[in-house]
Amino acid sequence: MKTVTTDIVIIGAGLAGLYTALNIDSKKRIDIIVKEDLSDTNSRLAQGGIAGELDINKDLIKGHFDDTLTAGCYINNKEAVKVLVEEASFNIKNLINLKVAFDKDSEGNLLLTREGGHSKNRILHAGGDSTGKGIMKALRDACSLRDNIHLHENTMALDLVFNKEQCSGVFALSKSNRVIKYLAKSTVIATGGIGNIYGSTTNSTSATGDGISIASRADVEIEDMEFIQFHPTAFYNKETMHRQKFLITEALRGEGAYLRNSEGERFMEKYDERLELAPRDVVSQAIYREMYDTWADNVYLDTTHMDKETLERRFPTIFKHLLQYGFKLGEDLIPVSPVQHFTIGGVKTDLHGKTSLSNLYACGECASSGVHGANRLASNSLLECIVFGNRIAQDINHKPDSIISNGTAYNKFPSRNYDFTPMKRKLGQIMDEYVGIVRSEEGLTFAIQEVDKLHLSLTQYPNKNKFYYEALNMVEAAILIIKGALHRTVSIGCHYRIN
Numbered sequence: 063m064k065t066v067t068t069d070i071v072i073i074g075a076g077l078a079g080l081y082t083a084l085n086i087d088s089k090k091r092i093d094i095i096v097k098e099d100l101s102d103t104n105s106r107l108a109q110g111g112i113a114g115e116l117d118i119n120k121d122l123i124k125g126h127f128d129d130t131l132t133a134g135c136y137i138n139n140k141e142a143v144k145v146l147v148e149e150a151s152f153n154i155k156n157l158i159n160l161k162v163a164f165d166k167d168s169e170g171n172l173l174l175t176r177e178g179g180h181s182k183n184r185i186l187h188a189g190g191d192s193t194g195k196g197i198m199k200a201l202r203d204a205c206s207l208r209d210n211i212h213l214h215e216n217t218m219a220l221d222l223v224f225n226k227e228q229c230s231g232v233f234a235l236s237k238s239n240r241v242i243k244y245l246a247k248s249t250v251i252a253t254g255g256i257g258n259i260y261g262s263t264t265n266s267t268s269a270t271g272d273g274i275s276i277a278s279r280a281d282v283e284i285e286d287m288e289f290i291q292f293h294p295t296a297f298y299n300k301e302t303m304h305r306q307k308f309l310i311t312e313a314l315r316g317e318g319a320y321l322r323n324s325e326g327e328r329f330m331e332k333y334d335e336r337l338e339l340a341p342r343d344v345v346s347q348a349i350y351r352e353m354y355d356t357w358a359d360n361v362y363l364d365t366t367h368m369d370k371e372t373l374e375r376r377f378p379t380i381f382k383h384l385l386q387y388g389f390k391l392g393e394d395l396i397p398v399s400p401v402q403h404f405t406i407g408g409v410k411t412d413l414h415g416k417t418s419l420s421n422l423y424a425c426g427e428c429a430s431s432g433v434h435g436a437n438r439l440a441s442n443s444l445l446e447c448i449v450f451g452n453r454i455a456q457d458i459n460h461k462p463d464s465i466i467s468n469g470t471a472y473n474k475f476p477s478r479n480y481d482f483t484p485m486k487r488k489l490g491q492i493m494d495e496y497v498g499i500v501r502s503e504e505g506l507t508f509a510i511q512e513v514d515k516l517h518l519s520l521t522q523y524p525n526k527n528k529f530y531y532e533a534l535n536m537v538e539a540a541i542l543i544i545k546g547a548l549h550r551t552v553s554i555g556c557h558y559r560i561n
């Protein structure tokens with residue numbers, strides 16, 4: 063088996079992975095492994111923006127702190143939220159130094175927008191509605207200028223190299239099906255969320271819970287997996303049965319769009335005085351109720367009272383995408399429905415991104431830093447990646463060099479490829495039906511029995527290849543979510559139990 067000895071191995075090349083790498087001392091060797099190519103990350107799909115007060119003003123920062131707590135139903139880790147909002151300014155300015163071109167007005171002032179749960183405009187955006195794309199391009203360019211950063215695309219992390227005391231890297235599978243052992247003094251999991259275990263998600267196809275399941279197999283502490291956030295407004299399109307649904311940013315509601323049910327009624331006043339700008343859990347649950355009451359599969363986003371030219375300029379990606387399907391912003395009602403969007407829980411981390419296993423860190427959506435509580439405030443996710451990515455980098459920069467233990471051998475050899483599509487489809491149906499916006503004791507009990515059967519059949523499957531590991535990670539992540547949902551019997555935030 064080939065062994066690569068390095069200082070740091072980072073699993074995942076989204077915002078959390080690349081930003082962490084760029085803040086690590088350039089004298090240290092970093093290997094970043096990513097299972098697809100660099101373009102396939104969730105970070106790249108982020109539309110709305112990144113929240114944060116650039117002005118270090120106590121009242122402004124307190125406002126961001128309060129909004130984060132209110133959205134999170136006050137079960138957030140307050141210390142982590144304090145870190146998040148206080149270190150936003152430094153890290154967003156760092157992104158600007160890395161040449162991220164946030165949108166500005168004609169006088170050169172940064173433009174700020176608002177999304178659900180924010181009491182004021184504090185969200186920066188790039189390219190109108192392609193913030194993630196803008197940020198990721200700048201970071202990829204910056205990484206390509208750094209000799210100490212080695213990127214390995216099409217390399218799938220399989221399992222951690224670890225013993226009881228510490229993590230010392232990761233076993234990975236190359237494109238040519240060879241197992242490579244990356245031995246590292248520090249390992250960072252930055253693999254994003256679990257979206258594809260649901261039948262419908264806004265996530266990229268690479269979001270299959272890999273990092274969370276890999277950590278869980280090494281007995282690393284995982285928490286709060288039941289908190290799955292549903293985005294209220296994915297484009298509802300009967301013609302495309304793809305798992306990945308097109309996101310329509312909440313910033314559209316921030317700029318004035320309304321929600322209407324299938325009877326044309328604006329309904330949010332029945333649910334929350336913040337109307338369309340209530341936090342995401344409230345809006346998704348309200349839409350679910352409206353769809354149920356009106357026997358409809360979707361509601362509508364209404365922009366017909368807004369200026370068409372402004373909408374086209376401000377939301378160019380969405381404008382173009384909808385046009386392909388015959389819908390025009392500013393003219394037509396846009397069919398939308400809530401779909402899986404974000405994993406709040408994950409690998410439990412402290413204020414420096416450290417997990418329960420020594421030398422193992424986690425960052426971004428796969429981590430549970432405690433900042434989001436029971437429901438994430440819009441546009442705090444990109445912020446979490448940079449604030450905690452920088453903290454992980456500083457911890458690595460300042461810790462004494464450790465001896466890398468050689469860890470275990472790997473005896474699960476890869477063999478021929480088999481596509482687990484039917485199993486993934488079944489998993490998606492179970493998760494959509496029983497572990498969605500509304501959950502019940504009976505539904506969750508049925509779901510765990512069915513997913514346990516899928517898990518059993520996987521553990522008996524002889525071929526350990528990339529697709530096998532992806533399916534295994536998805537099923538194991540689903541089990542963590544269902545068990546968490548069964549265990550938490552009281553509704554809070556985006557975990558809603560009817561019994």
Ligand code: SIN
Nearest residue numbers: 109110311312440441
């Ligand atoms: C959006 O633009 O609505 C999504 C941003 C986020 O998930 O915070």
